[in-house]
Amino acid sequence: MVRKFFVGGNWKCNGTSEEVKKIVSTLNAGEVPSQDVVEVVVSPPFVFLPLVKSSLKPDFHVAAQNCWVKKGGAFTGEVSADMLVNLGIPWVILGHSERRLILNESNEFVGDKVAYALSQGLKVIACVGETLEQRESGSTMDVVAAQTKAIAERVSNWTNVVLAYEPVWAIGTGKVATPAKAQEVHSELRKWLQVNTSPEIAATTRIIYGGSVNGANCKELAAQPDVDGFLVGGASLKPEFIDIIKSSEFRTIRSEALFGESLSLSLSSICSLDFLFYRLSHAEEQNNGSLLVRNIPLNCRPEELRVPFERFGVVRDVYLPKDYYTGEPRGFAFVQFVDPYEAADAQYHMNGQTFAGREISVVVAAETRKRPEEMRQRTRVSGSSGSGGRRSSYYGRSRSRSVSRSPHYPSGSRSRHRSRSYSPAPRRRADYSISPNRRHADHPRSSRDPPQERDDGHSRRSYSAGYGNIADQNQNGNGYDEKSAYESDEARARWSRRQGQDGGRGQQCRLLCNHMGRYQYVLVKLKTVETWEESLGTSCRVKKNGTRDKGKCISFEKDTDATLPPESEELEEPEWIDFDETAEEDVC
Numbered sequence: 001m002v003r004k005f006f007v008g009g010n011w012k013c014n015g016t017s018e019e020v021k022k023i024v025s026t027l028n029a030g031e032v033p034s035q036d037v038v039e040v041v042v043s044p045p046f047v048f049l050p051l052v053k054s055s056l057k058p059d060f061h062v063a064a065q066n067c068w069v070k071k072g073g074a075f076t077g078e079v080s081a082d083m084l085v086n087l088g089i090p091w092v093i094l095g096h097s098e099r100r101l102i103l104n105e106s107n108e109f110v111g112d113k114v115a116y117a118l119s120q121g122l123k124v125i126a127c128v129g130e131t132l133e134q135r136e137s138g139s140t141m142d143v144v145a146a147q148t149k150a151i152a153e154r155v156s157n158w159t160n161v162v163l164a165y166e167p168v169w170a171i172g173t174g175k176v177a178t179p180a181k182a183q184e185v186h187s188e189l190r191k192w193l194q195v196n197t198s199p200e201i202a203a204t205t206r207i208i209y210g211g212s213v214n215g216a217n218c219k220e221l222a223a224q225p226d227v228d229g230f231l232v233g234g235a236s237l238k239p240e241f242i243d244i245i246k247s248s249e250f251r252t253i254r255s256e257a258l259f260g261e262s263l264s265l266s267l268s269s270i271c272s273l274d275f276l277f278y279r280l281s282h283a284e285e286q287n288n289g290s291l292l293v294r295n296i297p298l299n300c301r302p303e304e305l306r307v308p309f310e311r312f313g314v315v316r317d318v319y320l321p322k323d324y325y326t327g328e329p330r331g332f333a334f335v336q337f338v339d340p341y342e343a344a345d346a347q348y349h350m351n352g353q354t355f356a357g358r359e360i361s362v363v364v365a366a367e368t369r370k371r372p373e374e375m376r377q378r379t380r381v382s383g384s385s386g387s388g389g390r391r392s393s394y395y396g397r398s399r400s401r402s403v404s405r406s407p408h409y410p411s412g413s414r415s416r417h418r419s420r421s422y423s424p425a426p427r428r429r430a431d432y433s434i435s436p437n438r439r440h441a442d443h444p445r446s447s448r449d450p451p452q453e454r455d456d457g458h459s460r461r462s463y464s465a466g467y468g469n470i471a472d473q474n475q476n477g478n479g480y481d482e483k484s485a486y487e488s489d490e491a492r493a494r495w496s497r498r499q500g501q502d503g504g505r506g507q508q509c510r511l512l513c514n515h516m517g518r519y520q521y522v523l524v525k526l527k528t529v530e531t532w533e534e535s536l537g538t539s540c541r542v543k544k545n546g547t548r549d550k551g552k553c554i555s556f557e558k559d560t561d562a563t564l565p566p567e568s569e570e571l572e573e574p575e576w577i578d579f580d581e582t583a584e585e586d587v588c
């Protein structure tokens, strides 16, 4: 059975009547998937329940944030389940950690409340979750199991229960659980239900996640197979709640529920049976999640191309290669999906479609963009003397990443390129710097700097061989050869070597980081990241709305107009980051 996605908005103790009206009108205007796809329930404070219920569009429902443990009576300040039913309020949130921790509600008390509310006909969002101390002591599952057990002991029919896993350390802190961490607990909770209630309850009960969910992180969380929705606090008061509701389109459903196959499908794709058969019949086809999209307009921006592809899944990266010398777009792009199956889905549906008035072709790219260690390996294989023992630091937080004072120059097959190392850089040097004020101080020109003018035509032809005529280039027809993986690898390498020669340590560079689909430039010191290869894919900290979060470095350089989506304008100022402090397991 397919569990319908559930998105709850917990407004907590916030809002005036004017603010509430504004939120409701935003919700009513939002274009969201139908009720067949997602169930939306907002939970204003008690006093606004009638107002919200009467003004909210009928697709959305309301929940109270609490109710008394039994029938009403002499319980000053309490609101009973019977009263909620009387007002036509269908849902109630119970056991929220703020009540468990601040008002000392015990597991048993919460269990009693859930049982009574259900008995009165209310549907219940029952919250469980561990504190930071409990997580750090390794007792996460013990804690959530005990909380769930107190409910299971009192409830036999789970039809009207949604279980909300809300790690306390993630609530209101901006520290969202990584999709993997959320999935892990959700999966364990489901197993617990299977063992301690019934397989049917385990299979049908929705387990939703809560804790710093926002418009940027919701898609990747929604794609986790055991995450059936969200309970959203802060972001439910903002327009981005609409985006969170829309993330229901990115959910993943394990297909064993459909066909007994070990295959995960996005909701959008299961609507297409022809694609399902196509997918099953191409299951063995090599697919790294990377698609090559041809015949896009030269003025296309990554965020524009991203939109139609995101309908099929979480897009990690959209990369529009440019001519090395002219900096001009080449008319094709690489769209990298997190999930190869979603990439296959997109390839199937997007190939031959019209995009910006042109018929695009979409093929599976043979290779993903190279990771640093792969690039180093490639250098060694090609006969390079290598980097003198410098270790790859992709994901690894090796201390050896510190700047080498003697930059290593690849040789062997790369020497051809190195001989042109002073040929024109494809882009303005100024683009590398962070701000006009710091530009000269941080990147003083050196005699080793590349000149600003173009090289001769011979060099251009040679250098762009991998792209000169993409239709003719690649034997496998996907236009994705070693060089195409990073058109400007050589330029980046030169640039990073230059930095070392120019003083290295203490200088700064700028990285474009992608955090779950949103982008931000961040600054790094060269003492912690030396080269493009070392920075690519590395987890980096981004600062948004005053809180730190993790992103992934996807670009080492500028071209702001071409690669930085408009969302960046909403983000906070970039901050200094230290790669050595980032956590490996949190790499997106």
Ligand SMILES: O=C[C@H](O)COP(=O)(O)O
Binding pocket: 010, 096, 166, 170, 171, 172, 173, 174, 210, 211, 212, 213, 231, 232, 233, 234, 235
């Ligand atoms: O009920 C909602 C949770 O407490 C999450 O709140 P938050 O999204 O502000 O972290």
